[in-house]
Amino acid sequence: MAEARPLRLVLIGWGAIATRVAALLSERGTPARVVAVALRNGSVPRTPLPPGAVLIDDPAALSDLSPDLVLEAAGREALRQWAGAALDAAPRLVVASTSALADDAFREALIAHAVRARSRIEITPGAIGGIDALRAASVLPVESVRHTIAKPPTAWAGTPGEAILADAPPGAVTLFRGSAREAARLYPQNANATATTALAGIGLDRTEVEIVSDPALSRNRHVIEIDGAAGRMRVDLENAPSASNPKSSELTALSLVRAVENAVLPLCL
The missing domain is CATH 3.40.50.720 (NAD(P)-binding Rossmann-like Domain)
Structure with a gap:
């Protein structure tokens, strides 16, 4: 054949x-x-x-x-x-x-x-996991979805976070707190994952996002927390960054x- x-x-x-x-x-x-x-x-x-x-x-x-x-x-x-x-x-x-x-x-x-x-x-x-579970959970009411992104400082070059880090003390720095919609606008390369979370769940305006620069990290971390009628879920990933683009995960x-x-x-x- x-x-x-x-x-x-x-x-x-x-x-x-x-x-x-x-x-x-x-x-x-x-x-x-x-x-x-x-x-x-x-x-x-x-x-x-x-x-x-x-x-x-x-x-x-x-x-x-x-x-x-x-x-x-x-x-x-x-x-x-x-x-x-x-x-x-x-x-x-x-x-x-x-x-x-x-x-x-x-x-x-x-x-x-x-x-x-x-x-x-x-x-x-x-760059994330658990989207299948979030989609399934969204068949029933979902109360909240929170997506935290934490990456090393090199990942924020050329973003609004670069200026924040220039005047920040050493250590982990929160660069953004707000909706997935605003995160996607300000950090399009880094926050594609949060737009995916929002579209899979409760929407761009209700999905909460926190973006962190952390010099203690060597990997890109995503933590997604979901609370709703189907239960509570937490997905925690530490991804190797792309070898040629630290803004993205392998x-x-x-x-x-x-x-x-x-x-x-x-x-x-």
Whole structure:
């Protein structure tokens, strides 16, 4: 019997996360082939693209590629640029930059676009765990969800936290307390995980977020506390940071790899 053709995959972005995803898919022998990498117009890849992949900078080019899955790992502005064309061209769009979905108007327009295109938007757990339990618990009333992120000081370079740390005494410093919506606005790269928690549970305005810089940490820590009719739950993770981007956890790339593999393997977990 002839082997099924590999899944045709388009990656939006070619930074730390996307390159790691492509490398892991190749190492694991996943039956998926990167047919294109999408970048902003005029951008030049810093590292070679996967064998056989083409570089595209125009969303209209997606339709000619007939992708089975488009995977975004490039930030919320890239999602805004490419998402509509991706939904038109492919039956599945996997989103890493969930902070973009904190914009209600954009999120609802994207959902409506997916319905018209008969496509699907998929959000992976990314750097966190327990999303399946939170989704299940949300079938019944949930009273509160609190998500605390703590990372080493290097993770906050180029964020509003950098200025706070410049004048802060040594030790752990709370950089932010507030809603998941505001966290996603101020810390889009670091707080994608809190947007995911909020969308899975009680929403962007009711989900409480605390962001901490802690020099005692060498890993990125996420603590998610849920209280509701289904019970009390606490998820505590200490993730290795990405080797090339301390703002992101290695688990983020691994979660995207699993999303691709779930699209091609006969048993999905």
